[in-house]
Amino acid sequence: MFNKLSLKIGLLFFIFILIIEAFLFSTLYFTLVNERVDEVMENLLARGETHSDVLEDSFEEMTLEHVGMMESASDFIVVITDETGEILVNSDALEPEMLEVLGHTDFAAVPIDGEIIEENWQDQRYIATDSPITIDGVHEGHVFMFAPTDNIERIIDHLKSQFLLVGIITVLLTIGTILLLSRLITLPLIRMKEATEQLSQGNNHVDLTNERNDELGELANAITKLSADLDRLKNARNEFLSSISHELRTPLTYIKGYADILARPDTTEQEREEYMNIIREEAAHLTMLVGNLFDLAKLDRNQFTIEQRDVSIAELLGSVAVLVKPAFDEEQIELSMDCSEDMQASIDPERIQQVLLNILDNARKHSMAGDRVVVECCREIDGIAIRISDEGQGIPEEELPFVFDRLYRVEKSRSRERGGSGLGLAIAKEIVESHGGRIRIDSKFGKGTAVTVRLKRGGDHS
Ligand SMILES: Nc1ncnc2c1ncn2[C@@H]1O[C@H](COP(=O)(O)OP(=O)(O)OP(=O)(O)O)[C@@H](O)[C@H]1O
Ligand SMILES: [Mg+2]
Structure with a gap:
């Protein structure tokens, strides 16, 4: 007791x-x-x-x-x-x-x-x-x-006996009050202990919600929230694992299938060449997927080293442009950049380059020949913002909240044809947030998409 x-x-x-x-x-x-x-x-x-x-x-x-x-x-x-x-x-x-x-x-x-x-x-x-x-x-x-x-x-004897009586009553009342108080404090604690034990045994549905507005009440509500979060995490992990196995299985099925065909003696040289290319492409896709997954795992465990330093945004965008220009030219998509020379941000340039490449890659993949993709920079009160907008197909409003989720693709089959695995924006979000920045996406279906990356300002004069 x-x-x-x-x-x-x-x-x-x-x-x-x-x-x-x-x-x-x-x-x-x-x-x-x-x-x-x-x-x-x-x-x-x-x-x-x-x-x-x-x-x-x-x-x-x-x-x-x-x-x-x-x-x-x-x-x-x-x-x-x-x-x-x-x-x-x-x-x-x-x-x-x-x-x-x-x-x-x-x-x-x-x-x-x-x-x-x-x-x-x-x-x-x-x-x-x-x-x-x-x-x-x-x-x-x-x-x-x-x-x-x-x-x-x-x-004096009379006084003494009166004092004794009052004393005994006071002590009894004190004991009663203390028992009541200590139960009042410890009962919720015991319930919370039991709840956390249940949590550790895998039962994630713990409900300790209560009306108390003291510290114990707050703790109980925090544990309830924790159990809900755990539950969500567990579901997300299960979903993620099944998506991953699906993502891995598809290229592996292609590779195995074409390898089997290659093994047949009646394949012509031309067919061989064609099937080898498919196998190579699928293997490259697999390699990229696994690489992205590794990046995410490292970001999750905070093992992703980010070395922030003051970097000129114009220079960074210049080097990104050099990398993406050929692909844009090939698809006849116009790419324009507008950024003042003296703007600096405190970032790890390689990581942010990775983010920008992915966003630009998305913009290109979802634009048509003749469309325009614009990259703009602007100063804000507490940092700088880089905005990449396109005139492509856009994202339906109901899909918008999920595009930063891992392995989420809006048009599953079409995106796969284009080689996407739905990890790019998830990685971009993690990287930007580990820089202390924010990323947001705005889109109108059929009109275009704009992704805004907000970063901390670097240097004193930026
Ligand atoms: N600019 C855009 N226009 C239209 N849809 C977009 C755009 N950017 C992202 N999306 C949608 O959001 C989804 C998630 O994008 P994300 O970059 O995470 O994945 P991906 O490009 O499909 O694959 P990955 O980047 O891993 O190669 C895309 O599949 C696409 O449907
Ligand atoms: Mg992408």
Whole structure:
């Protein structure tokens, strides 16, 4: 029932709260006890003073007896002496402790005000006060008042039992609150632990969504999101694997089929040549596909080394143009570039060249003879943008969100004829993003496509 965390939290809280409670209770207890004892002492002294006042008015046998009689009915004991300590009246029988107090009194010294002469209520049986009787400036005697200390002890005992009761109730309430609190904290944690265990066992449908808006609630929601992400990743991986095996199987089937035909003795020299070419093309396609897959795997594991440095965009575009121009010329597609000389970006030129080559290759593949492909650069607030637009066939709107997905081709059969495997834009996106940049594609079906690559600015003057 108790798990470790709740026990730890609970015990810690309990000890802290117990210390605080003990401190508060003992302070309160001692203050109350002192107040009560002081009150009893003050009362006793005031009573003695009243008697001495009465006796100062009339210091006679009758008054003395009257005072003695009054106190004989009360809990207190009065002893009246003359100025030398000779006992004149005592309300109750004198106990040895009282005589001891009287014996300690210095009758030679003339007291002015009443005072407490025995206040040790813990050890003595009586507390005592002494009020002098002074008539017309002449010291005539003393009124000694005694109060049994068991009175005080009774009050203190009562206080003690009240404190004990309240203390026990407080401790029980504290324990209850702590148990509740620690369950409140640890229950969701236990559920999350179980959920993550399920995740690691392969069950990706974990739902911990809740209404709590504290850190625990956020953690639970994060785990739910993680499980959904894992699920998506798993599906994506499965889809990717089946697409790859399909991609690999097709060229391999061609290669095997044509190799079998080649092995036949009745193939002519011309046929041989033709089939060998097909085998070569398919092998080249396979090599390219595997190379691209390797690139993606490296990008995924962050092993793709990107060495960023300040590069002139115009120069980079120039070298890209040299590479793609022949293919564009062959298909009679016009290629124009517009980029100011001083524009610089902080990039790895080889990687970005790879990106641009792929985008231009796409633009060419999807354009017709006579179309135009335009490459423009422009400065933006936090970087530069390279835009490659074509007037080709465009991409249907519903396909647009997927073109950056791996192995995604809009027109599966036609693209394959042209040698595409649907990895180019996926790799381009990874490369641009690992430069801290962004890539986007806009397209109108039948009108054309524009791909924009945004990169960090390089140098100070760009
Ligand atoms: N400029 C474009 N015009 C029309 N469709 C495009 C254009 N660029 C990309 N596409 C579509 O997006 C798909 C994905 O492009 P991507 O570059 O990733 O793959 P690919 O060119 O088919 O193959 P690869 O680049 O791996 O050789 C393409 O198959 C194509 O259908
Ligand atoms: Mg491509």
